[in-house]
Amino acid sequence: MSETLYTIEVEVNGMRRPGAVPARLSLVDWLRDELRLTGTHIGCEHGICGACSVMLDGEPVRACLMYAVQANGHRVTTVEGLARPDGSMSVLQDSFCETHGLQCGYCTPGMLIASQALLDSNPNPTEAQIRDAIGGNLCRCTGYQQIVEAVQLAGRRTREAK
Amino acid sequence: MKAAPFEYVRAASVGEACELLARHGDGAKLIAGGQSLVPMMAMRLARPAWLVDINEISALKFVKFEKDVARIGAGTRQCAVERDDLLASRVPLLRQALAWVGHVQTRNRGTIGGSLAHADPSAELPLVAQMLGARMLLRSGSGARALEAAQFFAGPMATAARPDECLEEIQWPIWPERRAGSAFTEISIRHGDFAMVAAAAQVALDGDGRCTRAALGLGGVGGTPLAFPKIAVRLVGTQLEDGALRDAAEAAAAACEPGSDLHATAEYRRHLARVLTGRALREAREKATTA
Numbered sequence: 343m344s345e346t347l348y349t350i351e352v353e354v355n356g357m358r359r360p361g362a363v364p365a366r367l368s369l370v371d372w373l374r375d376e377l378r379l380t381g382t383h384i385g386c387e388h389g390i391c392g393a394c395s396v397m398l399d400g401e402p403v404r405a406c407l408m409y410a411v412q413a414n415g416h417r418v419t420t421v422e423g424l425a426r427p428d429g430s431m432s433v434l435q436d437s438f439c440e441t442h443g444l445q446c447g448y449c450t451p452g453m454l455i456a457s458q459a460l461l462d463s464n465p466n467p468t469e470a471q472i473r474d475a476i477g478g479n480l481c482r483c484t485g486y487q488q489i490v491e492a493v494q495l496a497g498r499r500t501r502e503a504k
Numbered sequence: 505m506k507a508a509p510f511e512y513v514r515a516a517s518v519g520e521a522c523e524l525l526a527r528h529g530d531g532a533k534l535i536a537g538g539q540s541l542v543p544m545m546a547m548r549l550a551r552p553a554w555l556v557d558i559n560e561i562s563a564l565k566f567v568k569f570e571k572d573v574a575r576i577g578a579g580t581r582q583c584a585v586e587r588d589d590l591l592a593s594r595v596p597l598l599r600q601a602l603a604w605v606g607h608v609q610t611r612n613r614g615t616i617g618g619s620l621a622h623a624d625p626s627a628e629l630p631l632v633a634q635m636l637g638a639r640m641l642l643r644s645g646s647g648a649r650a651l652e653a654a655q656f657f658a659g660p661m662a663t664a665a666r667p668d669e670c671l672e673e674i675q676w677p678i679w680p681e682r683r684a685g686s687a688f689t690e691i692s693i694r695h696g697d698f699a700m701v702a703a704a705a706q707v708a709l710d711g712d713g714r715c716t717r718a719a720l721g722l723g724g725v726g727g728t729p730l731a732f733p734k735i736a737v738r739l740v741g742t743q744l745e746d747g748a749l750r751d752a753a754e755a756a757a758a759a760c761e762p763g764s765d766l767h768a769t770a771e772y773r774r775h776l777a778r779v780l781t782g783r784a785l786r787e788a789r790e791k792a793t794t795a
Binding site: 371404 | 538
């Protein structure tokens with residue numbers, strides 16, 4: 343039995359990406375398996391762990407809780423879209439590196455998306471606001487403290503650069 | 505891919521959504537934010553033949569005010585309600601409850617109507633709807649009707665909405681009293697998880713600090729969220745002294761029907777019901793006193 347394929351076009355990291363997808367293909371599966379954007383990770387696949395977080399029209403969402411067909415006509419930013427145009431790391435990514443905000447790296451793309459979305463709307467967040475913003479992202483390595491420090495460092499650097 | 509195969513269609517209007525539901529019958533299901541439905545489909549607890557997507561219907565996304573009611577479109581995102589300062593001043597329980605709902609990523613996608621239509625008995629928004637007496641406006645191809653929350657919530661994950669109906673709007677009562685206060689609290693394993701027990705309270709006071717109106721409710725301790733109007737009315741006329749609040753919390757805990765599961769026994773849930781109702785009532789009183 344062949345499944346119906348739905349034609350979609352999604353703006354992914356600034357580029358228009360066409361696709362033909364079965365309705366039940368999740369957004370994260372499409373990004374990873376079809377577009378080969380494997381920076382976004384798959385963890386629990388039912389909305390608990392946050393590893394698959396991407397920005398949909400600028401707001402962080404879980405890419406495992408959306409079907410790719412639902413993203414048709416929308417704008418998606420993945421972790422690959424956070425780096426500078428020349429491919430070098432963003433301020434936030436550098437900060438994660440420097441404060442040891444990651445160890446195994448599995449949660450990192452989700453953490454980066456969640457904290458970049460926070461900094462986009464609030465460049466000077468309190469510790470409580472940072473912890474709330476990453477509250478939907480599980481990390482089993484860091485104990486979260488260095489992730490909070492990374493976001494604080496990135497916020498400070500971004501403010502100083504302005 | 506984890507869900508069973510299904511066909512997908514985007515509805516451009518509520519009318520079209522109703523028409524699609526009528527055409528595809530029991531096999532069709534509406535998808536709003538999908539934050540509960542998609543996991544259920546991934547686990548194949550839900551296997552709709554057709555998904556009717558109502559996310560792109562802008563007419564379902566609004567917040568409007570009338571004299572004593574806040575009207576919220578069913579498709580309004582939880583994050584939009586959370587950020588609405590005017591709404592927070594008129595129906596403060598909504599923002600207070602949403603702080604406990606999932607996480608930023610799920611509230612960005614989850615909708616007000618979706619949470620109510622999913623009718624999880626431990627969920628926060630159904631509890632607020634039940635204890636405030638919100639009205640649900642349902643539309644189908646054959647017309648519109650309104651249901652009180654008490655009629656709408658029929659059991660665990662079950663509502664009185666027919667398969668061909670779309671929840672269109674929710675009307676939340678605004679308490680006009682100047683001296684009013686409300687509070688929402690819960691206990692869960694981790695913040696953002698399902699509540700083991702959730703409690704909400706709202707009280708209004710006159711100039712002498714006497715209670716003129718009260719409402720309280722509990723989630724996670726029955727097949728639907730529970731409201732306790734008979735217990736609340738006993739607070740009216742009191743000064744909301746600690747003893748009166750304690751009596752109300754004990755009465756509510758005695759009246760609920762908690763079950764046991766892996767995370768909490770019925771006995772523990774009843775204990776939480778008493779403690780959390782007391783906390784919510786005291787916090788609501790403090791806010792009303794200082795309002």
